[in-house]
Amino acid sequence: MKISPKYNASEIESKWYDYWMKNNYFHSEVDEREPYTIVIPPPNVTGVLHMGHMLNNTIQDVLIRRARLLGKNACWVPGTDHASIATEAKVVAKLKEEGINKNDLTREEFLNHAFEWKDKYGGIILEQLKKLGASCDWERTKFTMDDDMSEAVIKVFVDLYNKGLIYRGFRMVNWDPEAKTTLSDEEVIYEERQGNLYYLEYDIVGSDEKVTIATTRPETILGDSAICINPEDERFTHLKGKKAIVPLCNREIPIIEDSYVDVEFGTGCLKVTPAHDENDKVLGDKHNLEVIDIFNEDASLNSFGLHYEGKDRFVVRKEIAKELEEKGYLVKVEQHTNKVGTSERTKAVIEPRLSDQWFLKMEDLAKPAIEGVLGEDRDVKLYPRKFENTYRHWMENIRDWNISRQLWWGQQIPAFYYGDGKEDFVVAETKEKALELAKEKTSNANLQTSDLRQDPDVLDTWFSSWLWPMSVFDGIRNPENEEINYYYPTNDLVTGPDILFFWVARMIISGYEYKDTRPFENVYLTGLVRDKQRRKMSKSLGNSPDALKLIEEYGADGVRVGLLLSSAAGNDLLFDEALCQQGKGLGNKVWSAFYLTSIWEVSEEIEQPEHSKIAIDWYKTKLQKTLAEIEDHYSKYRLSDVIMSIYKLINDDFCGWLLEAVKPAYQQPIDKKTYDEVIAIFEDNLKVLHPFMPFITEEIWQLISERTAEEALIIAKYPAINEVKDSSIIEEFDFATSIISGIRTIRKEKNIAFKEVIELYVVNNENSTKSFDSIIKKLVNISEINYVQEKVDGASFRVKSNEYFVPISADSINVEEEIKKITEELNYTEGFLKSVQKKLSNERFVNNAPEQVVANEKKKEADALAKIETLKASLASLE
RNA sequence: GGGCGAAUAGCUCAGUUGGUUCAGAGCACUUGGUUUACACCCAAGGGGUCGGGGGUUCGAAUCCCUCUUCGCCCA
Structure with missing residues (x-):
């Protein structure tokens, strides 16, 4: 095809x-x-x-x-x-x-x-x-x-109610005046806002004294029910037991004492507005204060707002500040930054408000969930683990869940009221059941469904x-x-x-x-x-x-890879389209590799060349090793590491090394054995890549050969993962790639074109294997690798203690440069040796460090010594 | 104000019990290369006092203290 x-x-x-x-x-x-x-x-x-x-x-x-x-x-x-x-x-x-x-x-x-x-x-x-x-x-x-999902929700509500875990409570809730609904604490976003701190003077009953308080919300003074001082604060001892007069509305309010007051903040003197602040509510309950709600549900002022009735809270804040100033109650105004709660959905500034709500008791319910995540057997595991701390903090301080919302879209709360009393309701899955319950509860057999009024609120979506x-x-x-x-x-x-x-x-x-x-x-x-x-x-x-535009431009496969390349679990992903380009690039690479195999002419006549056999053996081992690595990354949910491993496997190992090694010369056929093995390997690569790039892999899979529906890649069998017992072939290959790199560097430095065939001479001090010679010859265009005992004239480089020579014409040899290069290498190696030997001569190191570490240092020493020998010999012959 | 976490190359990040992954990856950058699968390519190369300071240790990116900066959650 x-x-x-x-x-x-x-x-x-x-x-x-x-x-x-x-x-x-x-x-x-x-x-x-x-x-x-x-x-x-x-x-x-x-x-x-x-x-x-x-x-x-x-x-x-x-x-x-x-x-x-x-x-x-x-x-x-x-x-x-x-x-x-x-x-x-x-x-x-x-x-x-x-x-x-x-x-x-x-x-x-x-x-x-x-x-x-x-x-x-x-x-x-x-x-x-x-x-x-x-x-x-x-x-x-x-x-x-x-319907079935809603039924389940209602069933659970009724069940929790019957277990005594759901209750109705008059509570301070987060009120969104724009949506006219309550919000859960989690739906409130705190924002830093620049505001003012107003210093206001209250007259003291029966004296000429005054007391100054600081507030960010002057409009709420109309709801004040006390002034609070810290009992330890000697500045205000004289006020104990007295009463203050709220400006404008001229109400008398008590001066109470509570250690809650922060003596450092503002004037050290606090006004208490139980209806409009959570902490004030706590103070109010403790000291049995009056609760004066001054807002309508849209946060405009009600009749307690006097002549401000009907005006919005923010308008009132400005106007009342002006009035207070004119009447001499405003002492000063300071700039003040505070955190303001806003609605996640409508962005409106939320208002703490007292209202009738449904709550779910959380403390006991949360216990198994704390144990499940944080217990020793980690029944539920969080990745990355750092979130366990956050989870613990929240769960151990869990508060009752406000599950009612003043909305229509959602599951309506299955509570049915039959009277005006606070407890005149029943909870049931249907109105019919509710009627029965209501009849029982009231002992009134004449109740009708029409006497039942369902709670208008719906349940929180998270419920x-x-x-x-x-x-x-x-x-x-x-x-x-x-x-x-x-x-x-x-x-x-x-x-x-x-x-x-x-x-x-x-x-x-x-x-x-x-x-x-x-x-x-x-x-x-x-x-x-x-x-x-x-x-x-x-x-x-x-x-x-x-x-969708991204998908159009880079392909879904490209976008998927791009997204995963830089997203370690739990780390924010800094999205850059260049990543999608890299993803698309991998797709192109795979496609182009497939195109290459598709244009090969396969011949059964020719034998498999040595270099192909070795390269395939190497790749098979490398694949096994990489599969094990990938497995490890998956087990830790490190998907960006998985895709990176696959990326390197395909880009570098498969395309860069294997295909280059087995690729026949231009317009020459490839032997059947190599071809079949390469295709089998390709298929394994596709399976590994499929979860990340499902489309291109399926396309190539189906082009490689005719497949039935049962043979599609999406349901293929993942390659078996076998433990690599002998990875020496990988180490030998790495040694060979160092040689190849060295030759490429010489070609570049000496301006030797790739098509120019060169010879290589080796002084094999390491006694390294020759099995990769055929690959080296092929990949860097070398006619012959000659093993010699003595240095050869020409450009040289070293891998470990082995020395390699490429003969080049005498005039392009710069002896001084060679000497300089070798001297630098020598200096570095000697410095390295010195540090290793220093370590080894330290008795405490040799005695305390694990055997493995000491042995390793000794090996480093031996390698360095061998290399120094080689370098010194080279230098001597040049000088 | 309380809690949690982070700081490593120009960028994004790895670096598990202190020593065999110990200073790494990818991208970006510089230089060279195209009749030979891919310029959406290949090759070679430069680049980091591991946030600052102090300590423990034979040995610290890694452990402890402290400072600085940043992020997230909660009040």
Whole structure:
């Protein structure tokens, strides 16, 4: 068959993806083989592919394809996440564009719009993953709001409630005034903001004294319920037991004492606003203070805001500062930098707010998950291990999880209210069951479903995704079904460290709670993808390359290799398109090597030449050694080292040395034995490379010979890995390459063209093997290698104590230069010898160092001595 | 403010129990090379006080102390 000398990625990639799909290689069914399972971290249903996904999913695909080649039953479950806040925000924005206000819609109408949106844009990202080559089992695609998935979520909620782990609490929560919802602590991003520190004077009741406090939020004085001083602080002793008057609203508030107050900060005197600050809330509870909430749900002021009622908090901050100044309460204003919590989704400044929420008690649930990861047997292993510390810190300080969200998009909380009392509700999977429970609880047999009002809030998205590894196999609803028993626990999880707590830790918690086992064995935490300036890639910066364009330009194979080349687990990846170029370069290299073999004419007539036989023997050993190395890297999840090893194997060893060694002269045929062996070796290389570059390897595999569907590369058998017992051939080969390098250097220095045949003379002090002579002769165009006892006139170089000579015409020999070169080498070697001997003459070294180390130093000494002999002899003959 | 981690070549990073991987890889750079598979190529080469200082040791990139700078998480 005629092979094109150039490789065209885009045509070939879609061809093979279709072929794999058609033959159903990605699909997995329960069978007798060992399973290998990965569940995808479900991307947001409305998301588009970005660099982080590309990295993530390439890693997963490498692991899955490798498992497939190793003969395991590989199952990669794809899917998407309903991402309640993000998706609802997008739908609200889209409706707004159409002139529709969410508040004018019923819940049902809104959800119809949302599902319409989801059906239209949902899953685009999964289509994009196909372009990358992701070999997911698409028949298993799940969505966190599929009916069965939602059922599982509700079932778990009810179960946890019945176990007494879910409770309703009036708590300080993070309130997003723009989305009008609570956020979990993890969804709040703290940003450093430049603000002001306002120093305000409060009058003291019944005296002319005043007290000055410092605050960053003057608008909250209207919610003040105390002034707090440190009991140790002598500056304020005189205020103990007195009362202060809040400016503007003229309310009297007590002056309390608590050691919580930092005497160094501000004036050492604190105003307490329990409704609007978490620490103040704690103080308030302790000292039994009044709670005065001055905000509406959009963070504008309510009636406690006096004449500021209805105005936004930031407007009020400016205006009230002005009023306070005019009325003489404002002493001074200082510049002050503080950390402000903002919403991850809407970017709005979050407001601590007291509200009714649902919470999950975490402390006891977390215990098995702490033991699982940090216990001695490391039931769940994190890669890289440095994240164990972060995990420990979080898990040991875990707080109850606020699982309710004031949204419509998501699983509605299955709590049903039948009255106005705080405890007038029941929790059940369906309204019918709820009615029964409510009848029981109230002893009112006349209750109707219409008397029940379901809690309007939905559950936090993570409350559905924490079940993901179980629920995709229906393990919650049917805990003993065949699939969950076969595929669960899954093997590897690949995700970013930014969701170690949001998601990974919670899956581990739910796994131990509901299956009494880990959800996965290994967690590979990838780094974040950053640009060359180390900035996080983001839409707003516009520094994220278009993923699909990259694939178009470099091919999916090239992009995959490019991404993995520089991404050690847990390290951020500084993305540079040049890496994709390197990936594409490897593809070209492989293709071009294949093209070379395709144009050879094969002859059964000729014998296998010596140089081919040796080169093939060497490569086979080298391959075994590299396979073992690769195995080791895989076991440590060091994929960038795996691809680097493969890169060097193919680029340097296979193309650079083996093919050069066996390549017949121009337009000469190659012997059949060598050809067959080279092709077999090529096939092994393709198998090793396949997980990283699935497309080009399958293409070449199928071009090498006609294959049936059962013989496709994607399901081929990975090369056997045998222990290398004798690696002397590799050492001998390395010695030969040093000789080849030496000759190349001489050719370059002396301007001897490659096509000019030269002779080589050797003084073989090392008594090194001659078996590589044929290869040396071929690779550096030498007519004859002559073994001699004495130095020969010409250019020279040394490998260990061996000396090599290339005779050249007398006028191009510069004796002085030769002497200088040899003298330098001699000086260096003598210096080296001296340091070695110094070590060896140190009694404490010889007595304390391990035998192996001492023996090695002795060998270094002997080698150096031999080399010095050679160099001195050379010098003597030149002078 | 609390916790965790990092600093090695121009860049990105390896370097496991202190000595056989001990100063390394890839990229970038410099120089030379194309009738012979690949210029998306090949070859040769330069380049680092292992962040600073101190200590332990026969021996330190590696262990300890300290300082500096940076990153991440949490409050």
